[in-house]
Amino acid sequence: MFLNVIHFPPNVPDLIRQALSVFLCCLAPFQVLFNQFKYFFNLYFLLLACSQFVPEMRLGALYTYWVPLGFVLAVTVIREAVEEIRCYVRDKEVNSQVYSRLTARGTVKVKSSNIQVGDLIIVEKNQRVPADMIFLRTSEKNGSCFLRTDQLDGETDWKLRLPVACTQRLPTAADLLQIRSYVYAEEPNIDIHNFVGTFTREDSDPPISESLSIENTLWAGTVVASGTVVGVVLYTGRELRSVMNTSNPRSKIGLFDLEVNCLTKILFGALVVVSLVMVALQHFAGRWYLQIIRFLLLFSNIIPISLRVNLDMGKIVYSWVIRRDSKIPGTVVRSSTIPEQLGRISYLLTDKTGTLTQNEMIFKRLHLGTVAYGLDSMDEVQSHIFSIYTQQSQDPPAQKGPTLTTKVRRTMSSRVHEAVKAIALCHNVTPVYESNGVTDQAEAEKQYEDSCRVYQASSPDEVALVQWTESVGLTLVGRDQSSMQLRTPGDQILNFTILQIFPFTYESKRMGIIVRDESTGEITFYMKGADVVMAGIVQYNDWLEEECGNMAREGLRVLVVAKKSLAEEQYQDFEARYVQAKLSVHDRSLKVATVIESLEMEMELLCLTGVEDQLQADVRPTLETLRNAGIKVWMLTGDKLETATCTAKNAHLVTRNQDIHVFRLVTNRGEAHLELNAFRRKHDCALVISGDSLEVCLKYYEYEFMELACQCPAVVCCRCAPTQKAQIVRLLQERTGKLTCAVGDGGNDVSMIQESDCGVGVEGKEGKQASLAADFSITQFKHLGRLLMVHGRNSYKRSAALSQFVIHRSLCISTMQAVFSSVFYFASVPLYQGFLIIGYSTIYTMFPVFSLVLDKDVKSEVAMLYPELYKDLLKGRPLSYKTFLIWVLISIYQGSTIMYGALLLFESEFVHIVAISFTSLILTELLMVALTIQTWHWLMTVAELLSLACYIASLVFLHEFIDVYFIATLSFLWKVSVITLVSCLPLYVLKYLRRRFSPPSYSKLTS
Structure with a gap:
């Protein structure tokens, strides 16, 4: 096995390997001068101290000027030394961890720092992945493994990873040394969520070529959560994804520090003026220039x-x-240089889901168009599911044929069943079985014990939906890379083959899956997503838009679920085009998206789902406290306008006696001008605007819009992209000159948090990504008030x-x-x-x-x-x-x-x-x-x-x-x-x- 590359760095990240040497270099006089005396006032005091070596300028003992300067430098250098030594000790421990390497002579032990590109490394369960690798084999019977990635991307959910198919089929791991293959990989980059490459086995007839994606990778810094895996090392050292993402964060200089610097400059001006006045009163007699220097020393x-x-x-x-x-337990200070910023915040920009709300989803509504089921009628849904999977003996025996009522009920049961089955199949949830504290996913193939089952998913919404289908009778009991098992109310196991999965992305706002029913052979394409994108995918109907709005006004997060039956020939044609697109090295994402979109047409609308995300504890009094403190709160969320407005009202972000101006959807300059004029006539009202309208307003009327928005007591921006959140923060800073604080809990809030003057991350259900990127980390939004x-x-x-x-x-x-x-x-x-x-x-x-x-x-x-x-x-x-x-x-x-x-x-x-x-x-x-x-x-x-x-x-x-x-x-x-x-x-x-x-x-x- 080999890789088509030439030279690779050692598996010791340069930033880590050079940490101690850099510090030792800093002890050299010239390096200290560069690092410490590049600041004007430090350089000034150094020159004053050096002037005491000149007899004409000496005013006293040398230590009078050198000791204070040395004390200041010593404090700074010691602080840096402690940090560098601490990092060095920690990194040395990481780089000394021992792993197993497959070689022609058998398995040998190797330190992490000695691992090279092309090595076949064995990583045990609960062991850290030492380098960026391609996943080749696993000991798990289901042919997959889980990774914990919280130290890489901050997300706490486990990630499913799949080995290369042709290497997983080999009898033993040692057979990896007997095949002739190579990996084509993209150049090292910082994107931890995507990967483009191909794996080619040349000794087979014909040669096998498989596309590689993020699902086939094991990034350094992640931890194997299940089974034992074997991977081939792809990137090492400074080319690791984790290292390339470890850039020095933007150094935030607090407003207080800038004000102190300004006052210090005034003092310096006073120093020069007083010295000149003293010499002027001597009429610049004698060697007056030396007198100026002596007075500068005296008044230093x-x-x-x-x-x-x-x-x-x-x-x-x-x-x-x-x-x-x-x-405020659990609060972490990640940036100790700007605590004074917390005392002068004028604008607070907050995310909604997981920040103001708990991010604990509760299924509240199933809407089929003609009928809707709420929490009080879920037993009806359960009875429909039960009737589908039970014998017709439940019909009255005296009747010779089904009555009209029975036919209607069966039709409704069929509709409910199709909707529930779609929800139970269209997701990225995997049931994991825990026994005596040890996770064993393979146990799912043997027995399905409800008490041991835990659902793993990338989103709380997904888990809430699957848990609801379980409550009404259709339970997800097993899943691997190629199959899924559902259990019916009668304990019958339904087997489905997973043919393709199209994961959710922030750009597409939808996810899909193609499955084959093993009992009937039918192929079905299921899809769910946001209404704004699904409206153009499903068949025409007259109730989708209206009901989505109604559910959103109740504060529910709405998903649209649809399906499409595929003929065998239709799927085979799609698969050929899809595989070809996935093998592309250039513009792979665009080509893959184009092929998928060819399938996303005229889908049958099945249902709408509504889940509720309840407010966190004490959100209302906290927002009231912030408002009384003179802080204006803006809520920036990706949710629907109606849902965001409902949450703003429930949280009392918008008070009861305040009017709300909903900025209508505008698409061009003229419409934006008219709407801004209408908004200008409103007074003391909260503003609600969508991301699309916001983009148009900022494009043509940036100054006018920001001037009006800053006068509002509260602003709600819905359907807001991560880049727009950061843009709003930046514009507030530029237009008002006031300090901003951004609060969020997810990866889509990181850019906003880093752009703000003071970033606060909430450790939530979506992980620690926002928390790790923030200046301050809290566990609940209510702690922000005391902070x-x-x-x-x-x-x-x-x-x-x-x-x-x-x-x-x-x-x-x-x-x-x-x-x-x-x-x-x-x-x-x-x-x-x-x-x-x-x-x-x-x-x-x-x-x-x-x-x-x-x-x-x-x-x-x-x-x-x-x-x-x-x-x-x-x-x-x-x-x-x-x-x-x-x-x-x-x-x-x-x-x-x-x-x-x-x-x-x-x-x-x-x-x-x-x-x-x-x-x-x-x-x-x-x-x-x-x-x-x-x-x-x-x-x-x-x-x-x-x-x-x-x-x-x-x-x-x-x-x-x-x-x-x-x-x-x-x-x-x-x-x-x-x-x-x-x-x-x-x-x-x-x-x-x-x-x-x-x-x-x-x-x-x-x-």
């Missing part, structure tokens, strides 16, 4: 070097708090307070330096040197300032009870130019007060100035933290007292900068007390007056 504290580190550590704390919240109202609000307010206080801390000492230099004739002489300047922003004030990440203005219960508090954050007031200016003025006032107070009250020693001013500065910072805190946490108290104790204890070792004997005098104590009181007392008074006469909204709730 204006830009807080520790700001980024403090904020990053704060984000880690917020993420930890979210994960530990027992009120935003409590954690989002707290994260934003805490980061705002933390960043402003770090800036205030830096501006205070810079103001003192400016006053000191001004008093002494604008001399570029540092006020504080050595450990004083380092200790000020580390051990003396770091912990109290950072403890602000534990502060909260109201209790969690209050924040949930009054969502209006969240609305206050949407304007960004906690971190605005106004609040920034206020903190700048506070910093200037306190810095000037402390410095002038120390200068006016000192005796004759410079060290006394340093002692008085520095001690006053430390006490002022600690008191300012106390002034800022809204709710005390015991760790805050510990941080305040510990920092004060550290400063007092360190005074003994600071004799180089401070007169130890002077600080023990009464003169020192009263001077420090007066200066500290003057710098802080006015602010306490102003805070009291503000809370007394103009209290903020949160203080009204806590008073």
Whole structure:
């Protein structure tokens, strides 16, 4: 066996194999410079530190500038090192797993990292598939196997895989080494849902050629759920589907971070201006350019070097708090860089099925056109099925022939039977039998125990339909790649041969199956799908559209079921064309679709099915909370307009007193213009629009439509494609400039989630694909309320307070330096040197300032009870130019007060100035933290007292900068007390007056 390829990479993904080496390279000086100092401010601080090697620019000890820079770099590098080492250990464990390889000398053991293209690998049950392979053989008697693919595509349902037919027929697995064959495969790509290839066996007469599709593949990262399989390795290393899909996600930069960066740029501008002013006041005398650099060094504290580190550590704390919240169990933070985004969401875009609803389908309605059966009349359906499969002895024995009533009943029974049989056959459901916790599908061939049977399918709708047919008497008891077995009410087994299956896709919105009844030999083509596509496939009727609308208005998900009887010759002709199309290498999908469409004509409409997807718990109060918080909710769904509208009403997305404007279907520019004008005349009404109309409006009147839609209290977009969901998110961001949050649970929501400013995935019945792609993962929609109202609000307010206080801390000492230099004739002489300047922003004030990440203005219960508090954050007031200016003025006032107070009250020693001013500065910072805190946490108290104790204890070792004997005098104590009181007392008074006469909204709730 061989493959027509030339060169392949080793089976160690490059991203994984190079992880440790990349990190080791990062330890090299040049790599660190590239990775860390490509950011302007890091580079700026590096240049300042390097300038201290020039004697004319040196202002003090080298460690004064190098230690803070080294600390910031160390935190970043250590964090990256931990992540890389963790990945390396995990990936090494994966790549060291041992597998069995078939060779001419027998079965040998081989590590995953040593597997090569062309190897025949044996994978046992519950073992991970080590490489992308073509499925050749299985030990299962039914000739198929199941895969668990949740680690690849996030979907929790098991996938059925089929081996190559000619290799499965070989007596033993060792015979694979005796045949001469080759695989033609497409080039490696990222599509995990499709595959095009052919398998050719040349040593047979004539040569056998079989088409290969996704059903014949075993992708790396999946797990074999049943039996033992043998496959030939097709792709390895960086060419694996899983690796090619592991791209670096779009790095989301939060609005808060952008605002902080903007403020930092303003501070940099202030730094340059102050330095130039100082030199200008010297009339640019002497070597003025060196003086500018020295002043840039002196006032470098204006830009807080520790700001980024403090904020990053704060984000880690917020993420930890979210994960530990027992009120929202199972919540996962996948992106710890944007928790503040949760506190400023203006638009929430949500999926419907599985997000607002439970995605647990309950069969509610069977409609045959002239008669409909609901939950209260399912016993009639059961009796019809029973009558079909029982003897005619049930007829009254006195009658010689069937009466009109009996004929009508038999006709109705026949119609009901055909509909139920179609539903029982047209699906992708496979019954799996579990015994003592061990799955054994082959048991289905021996006995069908209801208590052991579990249905596996790709959709909850499918399972709901099959479970309903079981409840009315027609039970799916067995299925493999080529046959299906149904059990009748009389325990008779009906055998059907599966001739072809046409799986459901989001594009086609339908699925079909061709089966042969083994008892009669009849061939039937069954199909079910959405009404929009089935309406053009079934024979003309006058009730389909009306009844679909009626059922949708009741909130039911509607499927149209149809059939077509095929003659043997007709099927043989179709099969020949279909097989030929499947063997095509180029444009296979298009050719296959064309052949199938030739069969989809004039089908007989059998019935409509209606299943209900009930709302999740507490969806209504959650949506009401979001609405009261000033968040506009848009529902984007692929369901029918009527179903989506019904769900929106039931969920109270649209309130009872709100009008609903249903945007009529438009197909051209003129119709869109007229409908937009009609919509413009409506006020305060919810909008419901279909995907087709939306596409036309966005094509011709994008600005006008978005302007009108953004004014609506709620918007429902139905029949919405995944690309349209992402497009709507993008347009909202561009047109409004507001933050968006997208919530979904399925693979069709991934693009929307990734496009939004903050993506939230719901772990649902459809798997974890949306959850894995999101920034935050929750288990129920109701948890979103607490995630935003409590954690989002707290994260934003805490980061705002933390960043402003770090800036205030830096501006205070810079103001003192400016006053000191001004008093002494604008001399570029540092006020504080050595450990004083380092200790000020580390051990003396770091912990109290950072403890602000534990502060909260109201209790969690209050924040949930009054969502209006969240609305206050949407304007960004906690971190605005106004609040920034206020903190700048506070910093200037306190810095000037402390410095002038120390200068006016000192005796004759410079060290006394340093002692008085520095001690006053430390006490002022600690008191300012106390002034800022809204709710005390015991760790805050510990941080305040510990920092004060550290400063007092360190005074003994600071004799180089401070007169130890002077600080023990009464003169020192009263001077420090007066200066500290003057710098802080006015602010306490102003805070009291503000809370007394103009209290903020949160203080009204806590008073």
